[in-house]
Amino acid sequence: MKRIGILTSGGDCQGLNAAIRGVAKALYVEFKENVEIYGINDGYRGLIEGNYQRMKPDDFSGILTLGGTILGTSRQPFKLMRIVDENSVDKVQCMKDNYKKMKLDCLVILGGNGTHKTANLLSGEGLNVVTLPKTIDNDVWGTDMTFGFSSAMEIATNVLDCIHTTATSHGRVFIVEIMGHKAGWLTLHAGIAGGADVILLPEIPYNIDSIAQTLDQRNKRGKRFSILAVAEGAISQQEAKMSKKEFKAARADMPYPSISYRLSQEISERTGQEIRVTVPGHFQRGGSPCPYDRLLATRFGTAAAKLIANKNYGNMVALQNGSIVPVPLCDVAGKLKGVPKDCEIIQTARDIGISFGD
Ligand code: F6P
Numbered sequence: 364m365k366r367i368g369i370l371t372s373g374g375d376c377q378g379l380n381a382a383i384r385g386v387a388k389a390l391y392v393e394f395k396e397n398v399e400i401y402g403i404n405d406g407y408r409g410l411i412e413g414n415y416q417r418m419k420p421d422d423f424s425g426i427l428t429l430g431g432t433i434l435g436t437s438r439q440p441f442k443l444m445r446i447v448d449e450n451s452v453d454k455v456q457c458m459k460d461n462y463k464k465m466k467l468d469c470l471v472i473l474g475g476n477g478t479h480k481t482a483n484l485l486s487g488e489g490l491n492v493v494t495l496p497k498t499i500d501n502d503v504w505g506t507d508m509t510f511g512f513s514s515a516m517e518i519a520t521n522v523l524d525c526i527h528t529t530a531t532s533h534g535r536v537f538i539v540e541i542m543g544h545k546a547g548w549l550t551l552h553a554g555i556a557g558g559a560d561v562i563l564l565p566e567i568p569y570n571i572d573s574i575a576q577t578l579d580q581r582n583k584r585g586k587r588f589s590i591l592a593v594a595e596g597a598i599s600q601q602e603a604k605m606s607k608k609e610f611k612a613a614r615a616d617m618p619y620p621s622i623s624y625r626l627s628q629e630i631s632e633r634t635g636q637e638i639r640v641t642v643p644g645h646f647q648r649g650g651s652p653c654p655y656d657r658l659l660a661t662r663f664g665t666a667a668a669k670l671i672a673n674k675n676y677g678n679m680v681a682l683q684n685g686s687i688v689p690v691p692l693c694d695v696a697g698k699l700k701g702v703p704k705d706c707e708i709i710q711t712a713r714d715i716g717i718s719f720g721d
Contacts, residue, residue, distance in 0.1 A: 376511025385664020523557025534587030569720030
């Protein structure tokens with residue numbers, strides 16, 4: 364009898380349930396009656412606290428289109444994993460103990476960047492681990508695509524579409540702040556698909572005067588409105604030169620919590636134009652996965668089950684050039700996949716006159 368644990372960790376995204384379902388259904392096909400699946404609740408927290416339950420095949424039915432995660436999730440920062448807390452709890456030891464107590468043959472972990480650091484740590488500690496890359500940020504190294512990204516892109520694009528109609532009616536400048544943490548994938552893709560005039564990414568630090576100039580030029584050409592798709596992690600050229608400490612201090616002085624409000628103030632001071640800010644926030648992570656994410660999550664799920672059947676542990680399943688391949692966890696952990704400044708999509712945007720504010 365095989366005993367497989369499964370958990371979802373970090374920020375949720377669309378497609379998690381489709382992936383859980385894919386793993387489970389493929390395991391049941393692979394091992395017939397000879398597999399028991401244990402759902403671990405609320406991410407690594409459930410593994411630390413021993414909070415889990417045996418799942419039945421029925422638990423994985425009817426969840427393909429469901430948003431969020433049926434297992435729950437939590438953020439357990441990697442830097443705190445190795446710290447034994449005030450109650451002398453060694454979290455890594457607890458996870459190892461519970462893995463043993465559950466008599467698992469393998470632990471399947473669905474997560475993004477932070478999750479992969481801990482997954483690699485557990486793998487290094489001797490646990491059999493297989494992972495699936497999820498996140499709306501698409502910033503997991505080693506895979507061309509994470510599930511969640513396409514659904515979030517669709518939502519962010521819809522926001523830009525809706526903003527277009529009100530922006531044109533009023534002749535206003537709109538800033539739409541798009542999630543993505545320290546990577547600009549979501550903003551870049553949604554920005555192009557949603558017809559943004561300016562796209563600001565963490566990977567291409569902006570110059571506020573250059574943005575103001577673009578907006579002025581549009582005005583002179585008779586364009587009464589402009590739309591800026593701004594990544595939540597966007598930084599200015601001055602900030603890009605700062606040390607981590609200086610950057611923190613500079614942001615601590617900001618009168619508003621998000622980059623977009625500061626930008627709006629700075630741009631209106633320079634151009635005199637009326638500006639509105641829209642922050643769709645967690646809306647971008649909610650709701651049903653789009654068909655592409657359902658398919659990708661299912662492909663990842665079945666590939667993970669095959670890795671388990673072949674005892675090919677210590678790997679993440681990844682999409683590379685259209686195929687699903689295993690990538691060693693030690694290659695993935697601790698790396699961020701940012702948008703390359705000279706990639707074809709950036710060039711496409713520049714080719715149609717989109718400004719990156721640089
Ligand atoms: O990693 C996914 C993500 O939505 C990022 O885009 C965003 O920066 C972050 O999570 C928000 O985190 P939280 O859900 O903890 O507020």
